[in-house]
Amino acid sequence: MSAPAAAVPPGAQRGILPGMPPLRPTTAVKADRVVRDLSRVGRLGVAFSGGVDSAVLLALAVEALGQDRVVAILGVSPSLANDERSAAKAAAELIGARLVEVVTREGERPAYRANGPDRCYHCKDELFATIAAEVAPIEGLTAIAYGENADDAQRVDRPGSRAAAEHDVLRPLAAAGLTKVEVREVARHLDLPVADKPAAPCLASRVPHHEPVTPERLRQIDRAERAVRDLGFADCRVRHHGQVARVELLACDLERAMADPVRDLLLTGVQAAGFRFVAIDLAGIQSGAFTLDLVEVRHG
16 A cells, blocks of 8 residues: 655656656745645545546546556546546556546436526536545545636636535645646646646537437437547537538638548538538637636626
């Protein structure tokens, strides 16, 4: 069993990999605060998605507490893309943390299926409630944390943050003031392969608000996005508009997407997922495309 990391000065285990870029002093101070804060926890469960935020949180938690006192927890439901599930397993293994999968049933909640602007609240509420009921007692967890960063904490389109507060879930990255840029900096410093991984919101975010979220629609989106990625597009969204798939790509990929043979392969692949029409959005990828306008009106 590894020795408690509290006996190790914060940050002492970092920087040992030759060739890794050093942290800027301000970022190093914030990362050390995360390690220091987490070293006070007995046993920690990290709500883990495999994205850069949760991966950095998990890596710093392992540094603070050791592998035996940290468990990564992946919520599995139809809103989780199959590729993201596989990637999360690989990331946790690389970090050296044990991964526990827990089935979440947000799809059984009428408020989640109704898909209002607060859909993420119901999803996170289900996740944290399930972790508390099904994982924490078995694992002997004394705290649960998730990877909200300081930029996320300022956004009005993240109702999942309210669920975290209601369940007393820790937000160590945000508490330390680590921005998204700084989180990626720490990830590169730790040589995490997800350092430059694009954001990957759940599949339900592709369904316009007030259109029901159903397992069938989620499967359709998952298949369509896999077809797009298989053509070499690293970042994409397929927005579900009934028979129409609105494909969002990076601006630098638009020209390639519109040229044969890629255009024809893209059309065929997305149609095979069950869409009749395929449109390319010239605006490119738009984070919070369906939610931001609605919540800004509410908070304006």
